Amino acid sequence: MLSIVLKAIQTTPSCMEFEQALKLVNEILLAEKNRHLSDPETTILRGTWQGISYDEMAAGSQYSINYLMRDVGPNLWRSLSEILGEKVSKSNCRTVLDRYQSSGEQGSKTAIASKEEKRKISRTITQQTYQHWGEAPDLSLFFGRVAELQTLDRWIRQEKCRLVCLWGMGGMGKTALSRQFAETIKDEFDYLFWRSLGDRPSIPDLCREILQRFEPQEMQGQNRDCDISQILEYLRTHRCLLIFDDADAILQGSDRFGGYAEGYETYGQFFKRVGETSHRSCVLLNSREKLREIVLLENSTEFAHSWELQGLTLEAATKLFVEKKLTGQQSWPDLLGLYQGNPLALNLILVTIQNFFNGDVAQYMKIKATYLPAEITNILHERFAQISELERGILIHLARSDRALSLLELIEQMSKLELDDAIAAIESLQRRSLIAAKYRDRETEFTLKAVVRKYVTKYYATNGKP
Ligand SMILES: Nc1ncnc2c1ncn2[C@@H]1O[C@H](COP(=O)(O)OP(=O)(O)OP(=O)(O)O)[C@@H](O)[C@H]1O
Ligand SMILES: [Mg+2]
Incomplete structure (x- = not known):
């Protein structure tokens, strides 16, 4: 032939x-x-x-x-x-x-x-032309996350999941994990597009940008309107991996979780259609807050999943501490627990330990107090500016309590707290990764994550005001 x-x-x-x-x-x-x-x-x-x-x-x-x-x-x-x-x-x-x-x-x-x-x-x-890494960080020191990488691989490579959301507190490692994962899977896709939503692009601008990256020749010199349908068509005809980092930037503050900032509501439709429509591609979202569409889609389709990213395991953190030449190994688990394995917090704190304690974690732990690095404080200031009065009230109440509290205990102890509002506020706080749930005697109890407790105690717990 x-x-x-x-x-x-x-x-x-x-x-x-x-x-x-x-x-x-x-x-x-x-x-x-x-x-x-x-x-x-x-x-x-x-x-x-x-x-x-x-x-x-x-x-x-x-x-x-x-x-x-x-x-x-x-x-x-x-x-x-x-x-x-x-x-x-x-x-x-x-x-x-x-x-x-x-x-x-x-x-x-x-x-x-x-x-x-x-x-x-x-x-x-394909690699030269169709992979757009945007502001994705360089691959740097990266430890652990074996289970997370395996799960992402299963969802995205094997099960051809259409919408995945990695969510969790600031500094937990969402961006680093996505970058690491994308590196392992990039050759599976015809197109890869990484974009931080931190500068809040409008949907038409975002769609145009994607098409300009995927079809530069076709789009050259054109300033046409672009919309979600065109992107969905692309997701259908090609296998694309779109990674949107900092997706929480388009969410609204001062309300219960999941609402979009004014003018950004079409993102909700976009994510919904990505999850519901049949296509060959995957959109991976990194967000400090779980997105409402994900909560709904997870229940209705097997093609949408989310993962709340927790801290590094002791094994992974040990590699980090060894790399950074820390000593006082017997206290490493305590340090990890204090910051709940948050890699940003650990990276910051280990510099302090090197500067003030000659790298000896055991000496640092003798202080018996949680030091809150400025970057973590800033992340929490931002989070607290976005939550409702009621959510803030619950966090302050939990910070003052010396033990975890159940839903009914919270209602009993907080005056004028109604069941509906309490449930909605607690779910919202969970999805914002600000409270942790523990199961005891068939009942769920809620408590603050250690870093959040320190923050609330420092800035709010005495008089309820920052
Ligand atoms: N598995 C890891 N091993 C080593 N360092 C890590 C790991 N994960 C994250 N880090 C480091 O921790 C810091 C915070 O990580 P990253 O920026 O990914 O957090 P994030 O969850 O995306 O935070 P934000 O919500 O602020 O965007 C970075 O300096 C990153 O390099
Ligand atoms: Mg990030």
């Missing part, structure tokens, strides 16, 4: 006419993909030869611009890129086919790359 194609190339003059290009592409597709060009693909190839835009192609055919530009076009360019071993797009298609034809005329046996070569070249193109 390949020899027939090479013959076709050799008999075709350079600077091809459209009919010759059509014949050539059909023969290549037949040889390599066992198919011919479809009618809409032929429309695109003809339009490309004529140098007209997708708008004009749509106007002169029965197909919509969306269909041609978002669905048929990307697939056609992708197939040709794979077969020819270099990135083919609307803007370079003529040049590539001309070059391809010339190499055939010169009798080059490499005009069509071998399957293995194609795979290699296609992978290189």
Whole structure:
């Protein structure tokens, strides 16, 4: 079959006419993909030869611009890129086919790359062109998280989960874990896009940015409106991994968990549609707060999951302490417990221990008080500015209590606290990763995480005001 194609190339003059290009592409597709060009693909190839835009192609055919530009076009360019071993797009298609034809005329046996070569070249193109890491941190010291990495792998690689949310307190390691995980799985995807939502892009801007990264040639110089449907179409026709870091930035403050900031409500629709619609891709969200859509989708579909990230295990933290040359090993578990394994807190505290205690954790633990580094205080200041009065009241009450309290105890002890409000506020605090639940005698009791307790005691517990 390949020899027939090479013959076709050799008999075709350079600077091809459209009919010759059509014949050539059909023969290549037949040889390599066992198919011919479809009618809409032929429309695109003809339009490309004529140098007209997708708008004009749509106007002169029965197909919509969306269909041609978002669905048929990307697939056609992708197939040709794979077969020819270099990135083919609307803007370079003529040049590539001309070059391809010339190499055939010169009798080059490499005009069509071998399957293995194609795979290699296609992978290189994919890595260079289709992976956008944005502000993802460099891979740095990373310890533990074996169970988390395995679970993410199962959900995303094996079960083809569509929406995953990693949530937990600031500094717990969500960004680091996602970065580490993305590195292990990136080659499974046609496209990878990492974006922090910290600067709160609007949905149309975000959609445009994604498409500009995935189809730079197609989007060049265009400032068209882009919407969720176009992204979903992409998620359907390609296997994409979209990682949105700092997703809590688009959530609203001063309310129970999960509400979106004003003007950002469409993110909720976006995440809902990502979770509900059938497609081949995955959106991974990192957030300090569990997103409302995740809570709902987790119950209704097996394609949405979330994981509340807890602290490092003793094994992982031990590696960190060894790396940082700390001593006083008998006190390492206590230090870990004090900061609940929060890697940001541990990284900050170990600098203090090096500076003030010559790296000896045992000496530091003799202080018998929780030191709250400024960065952790700032994270909690932000969190506290976002919670409701009632949630704050419950945290203060729990901080004053010397033991964990059940729902009924809280209602008994806090005047004017009604059952409905109490349940909603406690669920909200859990999803904001500010309280921990313990199960005792078939009842759930709630308590503050150690760092949060220290913060509340320091800033609120005496008079209820910061
Ligand atoms: N498994 C790990 N091993 C070693 N260091 C880690 C690990 N996870 C996180 N860190 C370090 O801890 C710090 C905080 O991690 P990271 O930024 O990922 O937290 P985060 O949960 O994303 O916080 P935020 O909510 O503020 O975005 C970083 O300096 C990171 O390098
Ligand atoms: Mg982060």
